[in-house]
Amino acid sequence: xxxxxxxxxxxxxxxxxxxxxxxxxxxxxxxxxxxxxxxxxxxxxxxxxxxxxxxxxxxxxxxxxxxxxxxxxxxxxxxxxxxxxxxxxxxxxxxxxxxxxxxxxxxxxxxxxxxxxxxxxxxxxxxxxxxxxxxxxxxxxxxxxxxxxxxxxxxxxxxx
Numbered sequence: 591x592x593x594x595x596x597x598x599x600x601x602x603x604x605x606x607x608x609x610x611x612x613x614x615x616x617x618x619x620x621x622x623x624x625x626x627x628x629x630x631x632x633x634x635x636x637x638x639x640x641x642x643x644x645x646x647x648x649x650x651x652x653x654x655x656x657x658x659x660x661x662x663x664x665x666x667x668x669x670x671x672x673x674x675x676x677x678x679x680x681x682x683x684x685x686x687x688x689x690x691x692x693x694x695x696x697x698x699x700x701x702x703x704x705x706x707x708x709x710x711x712x713x714x715x716x717x718x719x720x721x722x723x724x725x726x727x728x729x730x731x732x733x734x735x736x737x738x739x740x741x742x743x744x745x746x747x748x749x750x
Contacts, residue, residue, distance in 0.1 A: 629664040637671030638692035639685040647717040665706055669696035695728050
C-alpha cells in the first residue's frame with residue numbers, strides 16, 4: 591500500500607510535470623512578437639522649380655503620411671536636385687538663381703524645423719505655390735504655418 595506521504599509527493603511531482611509540459615506547449619504555440627521593423631532610409635533629391643518634382647511632392651508624397659507608410663520610412667528631403675558646383679564652388683542650379691534661392695529656403699526650413707512633419711508642411715506649401723506659378727509665395731507659407739516661429743537664415747554650405 592502506498593503511504594499518504596508518498597501519494598502526496600507523487601501528486602506534487604505529477605502536478606509540476608503537467609505544469610511544465612503545459613507551459614512549454616503554450617510557449618511553443620504562442621506566436622512570437624517580431625521586433626519593430628527598421629525604417630527604410632529614403633533621401634529624396636529634388637529641384638524646387640522642376641514641374642515633375644513639384645507634382646510628385648504635392649500629389650504623391652503626402653500619401654506616405656495618410657497611408658501610414660511614414661512609420662516605416664525615414665524620409666530625408668534634399669532640395670538640391672540637378673545642381674552642381676562650378677570651379678569656384680558656387681552652386682549652379684539647372685533652372686537658374688531663382689531655383690537655387692528656393693532650394694536654399696527649403697534647406698533652411700529643414701534645418702530650422704528638423705522634424706519631418708513640420709518642415710514637410712512648409713515644403714508642401716511652397717511647392718503648391720510653385721505649381722500655381724507663384725514661386726514668390728514662400729513668405730506666405732511661413733506666415734500660414736502653425737510652426738514655432740524661428741527665423742530662417744542662410745544655412746552654411748553643406749548643412750541641410
